[in-house]
Amino acid sequence: MKNRNTEPKFCVSIAAPNASKLKSSVNSAFVSGADFVEVRLDSLNSFSFDFVEELSDLHKNKLVLTFRSKHQGGFSKISESDRLQILTQLIDLKHSFKDIESDTFNRNNSLFKNEKNLIVSWHNFKSTPSTNSLSKLIQNISKKLSKPTQIIKIVTYANSLNDCNKVYKLYPRFEKSKFQLLAFCMGESGSISRILSPMLGAPFIYCSYGNKSTAPGQINIKHLKEIYSNFS
Numbered sequence: 001m002k003n004r005n006t007e008p009k010f011c012v013s014i015a016a017p018n019a020s021k022l023k024s025s026v027n028s029a030f031v032s033g034a035d036f037v038e039v040r041l042d043s044l045n046s047f048s049f050d051f052v053e054e055l056s057d058l059h060k061n062k063l064v065l066t067f068r069s070k071h072q073g074g075f076s077k078i079s080e081s082d083r084l085q086i087l088t089q090l091i092d093l094k095h096s097f098k099d100i101e102s103d104t105f106n107r108n109n110s111l112f113k114n115e116k117n118l119i120v121s122w123h124n125f126k127s128t129p130s131t132n133s134l135s136k137l138i139q140n141i142s143k144k145l146s147k148p149t150q151i152i153k154i155v156t157y158a159n160s161l162n163d164c165n166k167v168y169k170l171y172p173r174f175e176k177s178k179f180q181l182l183a184f185c186m187g188e189s190g191s192i193s194r195i196l197s198p199m200l201g202a203p204f205i206y207c208s209y210g211n212k213s214t215a216p217g218q219i220n221i222k223h224l225k226e227i228y229s230n231f232s
Contacts, residue, residue: 008198008228010221011036011064011206013214015043015075019051026055029209030062032221036204038064038099040214041086042074049089060095064119072101072123073215084108091115099153102141109144119182120145121153128156128163128185135173138181145179151203154183157216158190167193171200191217195227 012029016022029037068074090098099119120141141152158164167183174181182202185193198205207221
């Protein structure tokens with residue numbers, strides 16, 4: 001299967017209230033063995049593009065920059081127009097991934113469609129739709145993508161292990177697609193999907209560092225490494 005990873009790559013999600021704490025947490029995540037770090041910019045008390053640019057230059061091709069909208073679980077209370085302005089600024093940072101929600105991407109496709117380091121994400125925080133419904137969603141997003149390096153990220157909430165199975169079935173359906181698929185489930189029942197997703201084709205796995213997680217069911221990178229060591 002395309003992109004199957006025998007040695008999974010780890011993306012640690014970091015949310016911090018200020019630049020100093022964020023910079024320290026990012027450094028600690030890489031020391032712990034992270035291949036990538038997702039930076040939740042919406043968690044910062046104040047946003048500084050200069051700081052983000054400095055951080056991006058320091059960790060070239062290793063950061064996933066995210067500024068979640070409030071209705072998608074974001075922490076910031078800024079207006080949607082201000083958030084869009086920040087997302088547009090992030091496009092200028094050539095050495096970092098940018099994670100943009102599918103609804104934002106659809107409304108502003110001309111701004112983001114040519115960004116090669118783009119992750120278009122879709123979340124359902126309550127349940128997992130059918131595999132067919134998720135497939136149609138992915139197909140609609142993919143029609144607006146333009147680069148093979150772009151990623152479609154599908155994250156649902158698993159209320160049972162069967163919900164995980166709905167997501168697993170997406171990978172063979174899009175094995176030959178001209179984009180990368182990253183799909184898994186949140187929640188306690190969804191934790192197993194995080195573990196298995198790289199084996200099915202996901203480019204990396206989201207995880208936590210220390211005692212803090214940014215999503216339900218997220219697993220500590222230390223524990224993930226211990227689990228994967230049994231398969232090496």
